[in-house]
Amino acid sequence: MKNAVIGNNKQKANLIVLGAVPRLLYLLQQSSSSLELRTECAVVLGSLAMGTENNIKSLVDCHIIPALLQGLLCSDLIFIEACLRCLRTVFISPVTPVQLLYTDPTVIPHLMSLLSRSRHTKEYITQIFAHCCKTPEHQTVLFNHSAIQNIAPLLISPSDKVRMQALKCFSVLAYENTQVSMTLVNVLVDGEQLSQVFVRMMQRDKPIEMQLTAAKCLTYMCRAGAIRTDDNCIILKTLPCLVRMCSKERLLEERVEGAETLAYLMEPDVELQRIASFTDHLVSMLADYFKYPSSVSAITDIKRLDHDLKHAHELRQAAFKLYASLGSNDEDIRKKITETENMMDRIVSGLSESSIKVRLAAVRCLHSLSRSVQQLRTSFHDHAVWKPLMKLLQNAPDEVLVMASSTLCNLLLEFSPSKEPILDSGVIELLCSLTQSDSPALRVNGIWALMNMAFQADQKVKVEIVRALGTEQLFRLLSDPDTNVLMKTLGLLRNLLSTRPHIDQIMSSHGKQIMQAVTLILEGEHSIEVKEQTLCILANIADGNTAKELIMTNDDMLQKIKYYMGHSNVKLQLAATFCISNLIWNEEDGSQERQDKLKDMGFVDILHKLTQASDPNLCDRAKTAMQQYLA
């Protein structure tokens, strides 16, 4: 059988159909069978596993995994190696449920104990671990069974295969795992720090796979906080290595992984972004990621075309991700990116691609670039990016929506020329519906966009916002558990309540509810920022003609203002004083009566005291207010 099936998928399938697997497993499990026979069975099963994915499915369905794991308890090394080889082949297949490795809790410790038995046990077991560590739970199980201590010495094994698999283990163990990463930095291999071992594995004469995987290990350790971003092993080794992985000389798969890992590495660090932006022409090198399948490949080689097509989406999304990461902080880098050939066109078409991954990455990239005032004013408008963005917002999964709506927030900034056309496209309803989402991020973005939209807006727009949102929803948002939502809602209110006619108009229709909400917030447990924002709203109300009266007739509110004028926080004092200042302003109807009333309530004494305040702004503000009385 062994000789018949080697390299012959048809024969393998035939044997499986004929029921060979249960019979082989039976013989393998019989302790009365001779070791040679049991070993041969494991070898044949291993051969069958090397076939198609269907073969693997059949083997797994026949419960080959527990049978082989049971076989590992045997003392014979040759037999163990045959079982491990087969297990390895089964586990690295995408059709095998990874969880099967963890069902029996004794399996992992037993594999750890077998690890050092031979070159083959080392290779197979590390390969199994590297493929079966997919979740934080898996990481923890392996970590708790001393995976790090057991695998670290294999990094200097004389066998290339063992070294490579051990390295892969570390990359999957360290991914987004602080505990593992923190442990790794303190591990010594033959007296050398693990990070230095990884650095050596990134040397340019090492196999590309090894360089890339070692760079991943260091990236994950860095992102987990175990290595500083300004450490030489990151700045001078990992970053350049990953940039090299993006070069045209590398395979498409390597370029995708390289770009994604690099994007992840430098996401939080502007200095790394700056260095990467001028390393090896990275920005223009990435433009090549959009040229697949190339026109040449289509003509010359069908196989190549197929290969290119398969990777085209992956390449595009990886490039968008890397651009997004590169441009997330630095204005010069953003400029460099938008000036790359056809960049804006590529983003625009990326936003409407069929692949969700590409769409998400494209919108991330757009979001990153939308932080640039200059780009908003120029390239964003020239390419009407708002159109595909609006389309994307109509119907997309939450993660895309979060990015898209966040980008929209920037496009709605007052100086953005895209603001007008977006307003005309019925965006208000859409944003209002976002504020009702279950996702806090979407609620924030919805209300944030409305806030930006209301800034210095026409009366018509403001009325439309209030109408579309509805006061009920507005007040629901004011009691939102998410502080960000609350802050942006207050911001929206503040923007709505600006310029006298708007203030009076809105307060005449919603004054009661707004005053209630303000009271509620000022009485509640909130951060200084929230209270400051609320006092600013009050100050805006105090600036209205008729709206003033809502405060003047509310003694409770006046007492609150008085309280905040004497607060220990200067920002709150300032906002409260501003409010009083608006109330007593001369040249307005009834200012005399208001001044008298407030004087009676003791505000003049407080203002007088504040003119001595150490904060110069507060002092100025109080003096200006006092002048109203002197005039």
Added chain:
Amino acid sequence: MSGPSSGCGFLMSVVVHGDLALNEQEKDLNQRLRRLYPAVNEEETPLPRSWSPKDKFSYIGLSQNNLRVHYKGHGKTPKDAASVRATHPIPAACGVYYFEVKIISKGRDGYVKYMGIGLSAQGVNMNRLPGWDKHSYGYHGDDGHSFCSSGTGQPYGPTFTTGDVIGCCVNLINNTCFYTKNGHSLGIAFTDLPPNLYPTVGLQTPGEVVDANFGQHPFVFDIEDYMREWRTKIQAQIDRFPIGEREGEWQAMIQKMVASYLVHHSYCATAEVFAKSTDQAVHEELASIKNRQKIQKLVLSGRMGEAIETTQQLYPSLLELNPDLLFMLKVRQFIEMVNGTDSEVRCLGGRSPKSQDSYPGSPRLFNSPVHKVEMEVDHFSNGVSESSSNGFLNGSSTHGIDLEECDGDMVDSAQSKRQLCGGSQAAIERMIQFGRELQSMSEHLRRERGKNSANKKMLKDAFSLLAYSDPWISPVGYQLDSIRREPVCSTLNSAILETHNLPKQPPLALAVGQAAQCLSLMARTGSGSCAFASVDDYLH
């Protein structure tokens, strides 16, 4: 230690104390350059080590051993630009060449900070910044542009200023150049570069100061890692070189080469087994091989008298027809007499000569740079001499012809008590007499065959040994080294083979020599890949 650096050591003892640090730096430099560019033959193509005080515009000032450059012109218009070239062009045998420049000062305020780092060919106008003219290339600090033989630059990298370290790397394999800033590669700047470019910097702002690092200090950029990549690429190219359809012949040819090599150096037992197992015929009779082996062993153990005698017995006409060869053998015999190893003085000697027989330790000397330099001069003798040492070891360890066993302990202790002709008065007299015979033989030869300067020098050097109280530590003492027996041995061996119409070089040695010649030819014609294809790498 190579020639130049031992020269330094000599100088060091005369120069004043304060320059010790300087010499330390020079030593570092030599070491680093040798490690980075092992394929460069500096006698033919010296490496740039500093800026040239002769090859610069007058607005350029040099200091700190011609490593620091400062600008002393007006700096008002591009007409005030000034450049300086390094002392030598970049040798192609570097494969990959790298230098760094640190900006010490960007110059006085109120000026645009024009500053260019790059390459230029000999003769390019120095009253310009690198990059502006034909065969001139530069990366400019004020705008970060690259200038490729043109007055207008292309956007290339970031700008640079005080404190930055800018590196320039020339790849002589694909003739490209890239720069680095503070250890980060900026990507290819120029392609299709011409050969023989000089490192160049240009300044145009009063107060500008830059320092060069041609290897005096460790580089900020990891150039060795870049070189590793190219070494791997070149070696993969060699490994993958297609042998084509003659694959079967290939194996047969290699077997032939190995067999002929074994025969040539008289490893008779090995040659016999090898020939049998690879199904080949040996083109020399076994007895003949054994004879040659016997003679070689005698020569290599310093028993020249016996060697000459045996040769005359076995190959009666050989030395008669080759009087120069005989003369050379006799001169060697004279030296061995001084050494106390020759059979004629040994039997007269008061002590065992074995203490002089320090041979088994010496083949290792081949690894020292001194001999390496010599071998590179003559690649053919390289293969031969190295292998003949093997021949000796092989023979002595299997079946020696009543050679006394070498006593390792004795070798060292012998150094202190070595004496002329082993210390025996009779032996000295015999040696003197032999010397006279040699003198008359020389005269005879000159009469018969005309002047021969090589013979004359040989004899003069040998006789010079007697001018010193301790010949072993004298300037001509090298002749006494047992390693000097090797060329004699291989010449004699080749002569014997020639009389049998066999090649005087084994094909293997020829092939190795040809490969080495080929590499040095590549170096001369500007093919940088020779840097990463050392023949030695393939001889292990």
